[in-house]
Amino acid sequence: MRRTLYIAGGVLIVLIILGTAGRFMGWFGAEGEGVAVQAEAAEARTITQVVTAFGRAQPEVEVTISPDVSGEIVELNVREGADVQEGDVLLRLRPDTYEAQLERTRAELNRAQATLSEREADSLQTRLEFERQQRLFEREVIPESEYQAAESAYKQAVARLQAARFQVQSAMASLRDAREQLQKTTIYAPMSGTVSKLDVELGERVVGTSQMAGTEMMRIARLEQMEMEVDINENDVVNVSLGDTARVEVDAYPDRSFRGTVTEIANSARVSGEGTQEQVTNFPVKIRLLDAHNENAGTVMTGPEGGIASAEDGTPTEPAPVIRPGMSGAVDISTHTVSDAVSVPIQAVTVRNLNEESDADRRSEEAMRRVVFIADGDTARVRQVDTGIADDAFIEVRAGLEPGERVVTGPYSAVSRELEGGTAITIEERPGPGVRTASR
Incomplete structure (x- = not known):
């Protein structure tokens, strides 16, 4: 009995080994057993890189x-x-205080001018006396002490005259200041x-x-020319240049968009949450609105008999939108465009380590390369690619891929983790809504 159990167990183990090897080698069980994926052909299309930001409207001049x-x-x-x-x-x-100050400074100026007149008269008198004493001293009629006294009196009179002139200048300056203060009311x-x-x-x-x-x-x-000021992250602002075109959407006008252009990029950043894990570094960027807005203070023009004004062909003229300071909106800035670029859906590009190294080395970021998986029949072939700019849906492939080659685009779990070079795949075709078939 025990021998029979041993024989049965051995046969079971052999069958398990053969089954595993057969499935791995593709001897049986291969039909429908590949990784289910979606695939799409690479195409040449125009790719426009866009930076999206949010902000508020403000006048260009305020x-x-x-x-x-x-x-x-x-x-x-x-x-x-x-x-x-x-x-x-x-x-x-209220000008009362400044009017009184003006009158006081005017009176001080009059007093300074009167003092100046007195000093001028004193200076003239002392000069004449000094000249007379000088002539007498030269003829040795008076002693030297009297001559020196006259000279000293004359110099003092000249000094007092100069001080009086400065006082008049000071009073005139005070009067000008008081007059300006009154005007500023x-x-x-x-x-x-x-x-x-x-x-x-x-x-x-x-x-x-x-x-x-x-x-x-x-x-x-000046509300006739508005702009949007938005905050752009430090990682994206390096792609933005003066003169880049933009599409502006104002929340108050969800069904309209406005053309814009970048007019100013700040050199200094705005840092929020500094010193915390939520720290964010943004740069203010201004976008001028190019489409008509705020015409005639936002009022609707009317025809001669009332109603909305019409164009020459009789079509009612839609009034220009009124964009008020502080209105919020979103801006899509087109930073770079490549025409006829070989491109694939963004989700088709992933990273893999293509080197034969240890597991630790294979997981290192330095060893990772950007790759796509080519759908070669029922097998996925890994291929390294050089990527460029991307828009919301597609990414440019600069090298490593030709138009028409089919690449695996999903599901995400397969592209990001499951697939390797040589993995068996089953391509899911979706010919139309509500229709789903599977093919090898």
Whole structure:
């Protein structure tokens, strides 16, 4: 009985070994046993590399209005959204204090000028006396001490005259300063535009100095030309150049897109979460909108009898979109384009170590090479490739692949881990929606 069990066990082991070897060598069981994959032919197409970023709209030109003097707002002539022309009076501050200061400096100037007149008369008198004493001393009529006293008095008079002149200059400077301070109580529009932001009310007190920025009272912007300011990651900003074209989508207009161009790339980064694991380094980039927007302050033009204005052919004219400061949106910047580039789906490219080395060496990043798997009948052949730019779906293959060659594109688990050179595969064909067949 025991001998029979031994014989049966030995036969079972031999059958298992033969079955494993047969499956490996392809003697039986091969039909339908390959790794199920999808394949697609490499094609020549135009690839455009795109950098996507998010940001907000802002006027290309916007100035902040702050006072140079402090005071209470006694006149406010604008409201938010109002159009102004260069030189218009925006607001006035209470001038009482500055008017009084102007009168004081004017009085000080008058006093200094009167003192100067006295010093000029004294100087003239002492000069004449000094000249008379000098002639008498030369004829030896008076002693030297009297001559020296006259000379000293004359020099003192000249010094007092010079001091009086300086005092007049100082008083004149104070008067100019007081006059300028009074003039600064009236705030004028520095340029034509729209009041994009108003932060003060009538009767509010504002603070201003000539050495530093005072209270921000309002902003004036030229809304006819808007731009998007976006933050681009440090890894992507190196691909962006001045003049690159862009497609801008504003969240408020989901069915429209605007053409744009890169006008400014910051040299300094914005770092958020500094010192933490969430630290992000971005660079501000500005994109000018090229398509029409904010025409006629965003109002719809009407025809002579009401309704929306029409073009010459009678077609209603769609009003230009109104893009307001602060509106959010997305920007796709086209950084590089290659025409007739041999390309494959992005998921078809993976990495493998092609060297015959130890497992530790095979897993090292330095030994990894970019490869695709060629669908050669029912076998996957690994091939190293040199890749270039990529768009959302396809990647350029600069070398290692010819148009028309079929490459394995999925599933992800097969391309990234399972496939090796020589792996048996079964290609899943998808001729149309709802139809699925399998072929070798």
